[in-house]
Amino acid sequence: MTVNADNVRRAGPPQASTAPPGGSASHEVESVGAIFGKVAVLMGGMSAEREISLMSGSGVLQALKSRGVDAYAFDPAERDLGELKKEGFDRCFIALHGRFGEDGTVQGALELLGIPYTGSGVMASSMAIDKVMTKRVLLAEGLPTPKYVLLRRGAYSVADVDAVPTTLGLPLIVKPAREGSSIGLTKVVDASGMAAAVEQAAKLDADILCEQFISGDEVTCPVLGSGPDAKALPVIRIVAPEGNYDYQNKYFTDTTQYIVPCGLPAGEEAVIQDMVVKAYRTLNCRGWARADVMIDRTTRKPYLLEINTSPGMTGHSLVPMSARAAGLSYEDLCIELLKTAALDYKQEGAA
C-alpha cells in the first residue's frame, strides 16, 4: 500500500500547528507542553551508534521538558517497547540512530502499538537505512548518486573484488550498506587495499557498497516537513582535516569546520536544496531528515550519498545547527518535530 498524506494520521490536535513553539510565561510553557500528552524520548538502543543516540536523546529530553512537555527517557535496549502502551505514552520522539531505531523496526513496532512517532514511517526508514536501496530508488528517479558496485557476502569472488577499481576508478569508497557515522568505511587509494576494506565492511554488513569517490566540497542539507510542505533548511558545508570526515572527525575533534551560510558559488545552494527535497519526497520521508551530498570539484555537480531519517540531535549536531541558521532554536526544533509525530496508517476505531 502506498503511504501518502491521506492515510497518515497526524498526532497533533488542530491547535498544534498554530500554537507558538514556546513562550516565556510559565502558563504558556505549560499549555504548549500539555498538548502532546505523555511523551517518550526513545534513546540508546542496540546499534553501533548507541552512544551518539544517548547524547541526542538527552538533548531532546531536556529541550522538551524546558517547554513543559511531560517527557521521559526510554531506552529500548533496556526495556520492552510494549511498556510504552502499558504506561500510557501518547507519542514518541525517536532519537535512536542506526539499526533497530532508524531502520523501520521500531517504527513498525510503534505502528502495531498505535503510538504516533516522529520522523519517517516504516518503508521510508527501511529504504533510507540501506544505502544501496536508496541509490537504486534515487537512480530510478533520475537523481544523481555516485556510481557503485554491490558485493554480497558469500556471493562474490576475488576476481569480483579485483574488478571494482577498474569499474569505479581510484580512489574509491568501501562501506557497509546499513551502518552510520562512517563506521566500517574505508577510502581505498590503491587496488592492493581492496581486500582489507571489503573485509572490514563485511564484518558489519552482508551488503558491501563500493562507491565512486567524489572529490570536492562536502555538504549536508536537512529537510523539515512532509509531502508538499517539505522544505530544505540551509545547507552546511563541512571542511574536515585532509577531507577525511570519519568517526573521529565527526564527533571527537575540534578541527572539522561547519560553515553556514555555506558560501557556495551563487545558485548552488538552491540547486542542492531542490535536489535534496526531491530525494526526500521520492523516498516518502516524513517529519525530517538530512541528506549528505558531495559536490564534484571539476564539474560542480552534486551527488547524493545518503539520507539520514533520524539524524543526530546533540547540541553540536548538524540539523540543530542548520535550524539555528534559519532562526529556529534547538528547543523550537524539538517542538516542531514533536508536532509532526504520526502513524503510517490510521487504525480501526482510532479517533
Ligand SMILES: Nc1ncnc2c1ncn2[C@@H]1O[C@H](COP(=O)(O)OP(=O)(O)O)[C@@H](O)[C@H]1O
Ligand atoms: N562516494 C564518496 N565520495 C567521497 N566521499 C565519501 C563518499 N562516500 C562517503 N564519503 C565520505 O564518508 C562520509 C560518510 O559516508 P556516508 O555515505 O555519509 O555514510 P555514513 O555517514 O552513514 O557513515 C561522508 O560524509 C564523506 O565524507
Ligand SMILES: [Mg+2]
Ligand atoms: Mg553520512
